[in-house]
Amino acid sequence: MATATIAPGTPTRRDFLFIATGAVGAVGVGSVVWPFINQMNPDASTLALASTEVDISKLEVGQIMTVKWRGNPVFVRHRTPKEIQEAQNTPMSDLKDPQTDQSRVQKPEWLVLIGICTHLGCVPLGHDGAYDGWRCPCHGSVYDTSGRIRQGPAPTNMAVPTYSFLSDTKLKIG
Amino acid sequence: MSGPSTYVPQNGFLRWFESRLPIIGLVHSSFIAFPNPRNLNYFWTFGGILAFMLIEQIVTGLVLAMHYTPESSMAFASVEHIMRDVNYGWLLRYLHANGATMFFIAVYIHIARNLYYGSYKAPREILFILGVIIFLLMMATAFMGYVLPWGQMSFWGAKVITSLFSAIPFVGDSITTWLWGGYSVGNATLNRFFALHYLMPFMILGVVVLHIWALHIPGSNNPVGVEVKSQKDTLPFHPYFTVKDAFSLVCFMVVFAYFVFYAPNYFGHSDNYIEANPLVTPAHIVPEWYFLPYYAMLRAVPSKLGGVCALFGSILLLAFLPWLDTSRVRSSNFRPVYRAFLFLFFATVIGLGYCGSQEPVGSVVVWSEILTAWYFIHLLIVLPLLGFFETPRKMPASITEAVLGPKGASAAMVGARAAAEPSVKG
Numbered sequence: 001m002a003t004a005t006i007a008p009g010t011p012t013r014r015d016f017l018f019i020a021t022g023a024v025g026a027v028g029v030g031s032v033v034w035p036f037i038n039q040m041n042p043d044a045s046t047l048a049l050a051s052t053e054v055d056i057s058k059l060e061v062g063q064i065m066t067v068k069w070r071g072n073p074v075f076v077r078h079r080t081p082k083e084i085q086e087a088q089n090t091p092m093s094d095l096k097d098p099q100t101d102q103s104r105v106q107k108p109e110w111l112v113l114i115g116i117c118t119h120l121g122c123v124p125l126g127h128d129g130a131y132d133g134w135r136c137p138c139h140g141s142v143y144d145t146s147g148r149i150r151q152g153p154a155p156t157n158m159a160v161p162t163y164s165f166l167s168d169t170k171l172k173i174g
Numbered sequence: 175m176s177g178p179s180t181y182v183p184q185n186g187f188l189r190w191f192e193s194r195l196p197i198i199g200l201v202h203s204s205f206i207a208f209p210n211p212r213n214l215n216y217f218w219t220f221g222g223i224l225a226f227m228l229i230e231q232i233v234t235g236l237v238l239a240m241h242y243t244p245e246s247s248m249a250f251a252s253v254e255h256i257m258r259d260v261n262y263g264w265l266l267r268y269l270h271a272n273g274a275t276m277f278f279i280a281v282y283i284h285i286a287r288n289l290y291y292g293s294y295k296a297p298r299e300i301l302f303i304l305g306v307i308i309f310l311l312m313m314a315t316a317f318m319g320y321v322l323p324w325g326q327m328s329f330w331g332a333k334v335i336t337s338l339f340s341a342i343p344f345v346g347d348s349i350t351t352w353l354w355g356g357y358s359v360g361n362a363t364l365n366r367f368f369a370l371h372y373l374m375p376f377m378i379l380g381v382v383v384l385h386i387w388a389l390h391i392p393g394s395n396n397p398v399g400v401e402v403k404s405q406k407d408t409l410p411f412h413p414y415f416t417v418k419d420a421f422s423l424v425c426f427m428v429v430f431a432y433f434v435f436y437a438p439n440y441f442g443h444s445d446n447y448i449e450a451n452p453l454v455t456p457a458h459i460v461p462e463w464y465f466l467p468y469y470a471m472l473r474a475v476p477s478k479l480g481g482v483c484a485l486f487g488s489i490l491l492l493a494f495l496p497w498l499d500t501s502r503v504r505s506s507n508f509r510p511v512y513r514a515f516l517f518l519f520f521a522t523v524i525g526l527g528y529c530g531s532q533e534p535v536g537s538v539v540v541w542s543e544i545l546t547a548w549y550f551i552h553l554l555i556v557l558p559l560l561g562f563f564e565t566p567r568k569m570p571a572s573i574t575e576a577v578l579g580p581k582g583a584s585a586a587m588v589g590a591r592a593a594a595e596p597s598v599k600g
Contacts, residue, residue, distance in 0.1 A: 037352075040366065041355065046360075070356070071358035137455055140535065153473070
């Protein structure tokens, strides 16, 4: 047989060209759309403000200070022995997002947290709520003295930022 | 907008123009000769009022944008500059701010009328869904507009609402960072909200054109819910409905003017006259009044993702009303049981609004949960089942019969025939 007959339904060269053209076109459109989407992500100047240094020498036992880091409040709490004990002795079964207090601090007397309620982003009020940790004024989430969620709609514990002690009185966040 | 136009150009130039761009004929057939059911009541005038409010918001917004600065360190001061220094700036800003409130009052009445008279039913489903889309666009526009003065409520409202997206599993945090353009609501957020707030009214305008187009295919529903059967059931749009709409609009503007001139901050929140502070959340944050029912639903569900789903679900569910309602009778006037349930539903929404304005403690939480549950029970269970169990009242045969009674209707038919015959008595 000299003539090639093509059974109906078998892909032809034209089908291949059609799909290949479409695929290249889709990649082209995607590569043009991406800059328009990505321009909304944090820009270089925002990313540059990645760390901040805090002097904690003036913070007495029991006090909380708020510092601004990347546009958000960060709580630094100089915890009392009672607060530390309460945080450490909480059974894991009582927690919605179980984490030991030890895993959330570098030095037990210094608690450092991103001061943002994990529900919808409000700033919780310190020394408030049933556990004397924090209470969020927006939707009533209650956190303990380790910043762990205990009551209310927030799903997770308040986040711990990356930080390090530059000295006994100086803290670097970020 | 449907069928050939009856417009007759009056002179040679108009004939020449009409044969090239038949836009005068389009306007004539849409807003002058358009046949409307003769029994429309004043609830049907809110479409016209809404069209007016959209234009009013675009015009006042345009001039406010000439004086406003969308930069986080200057935005608050520029709004005060508008209030104190710009000629009539106080008036323009109060018109725009209270205009948003009046816009929502009108749209809620428009939606309530739709639900009561069953206007969403076939053949008006697309018309209705376009309305839901306009409502969603309005909410997005109003939310972004409220952020622009950069007060405490602006800032924290923006924070809470954008944080809703962080409830999405896995990608939530990336999406919120992307929306903010940073790690918190900040200058980048304000700037993009301004750009979008300027854009969205024109998107609304586009959907409004589709909405009117979709309306003019089947024509308006009416209080009886019986379709137009003959010419006797209708009256031309002009002068009958243009005058009725205009009268209603003037009454509406009296209320609007009252708030603008005598209680311009009644719907606002005093905390929004404090400049945004990212480190302090106001003790009691509430959204604008028109979002309160949805805000109550968000708080009622004791899980973050669940609350967000309830919030969006409550609005998206509306788009499915034409299929959730199994009854073929449109007007609630002929559905006694549904009518009672519908008023209960309206009370539920108002009750949710009240719960949303209160602090989430004690009985407010319980009531929010009960009312949220009923909102969904009404739409998902009561509405589909009632169509099967309810016996509707007897409906009039036509709109004319509903207006004039059975005898009046037949007399009108005789009269119509007599009028159609050439008069011999002069």
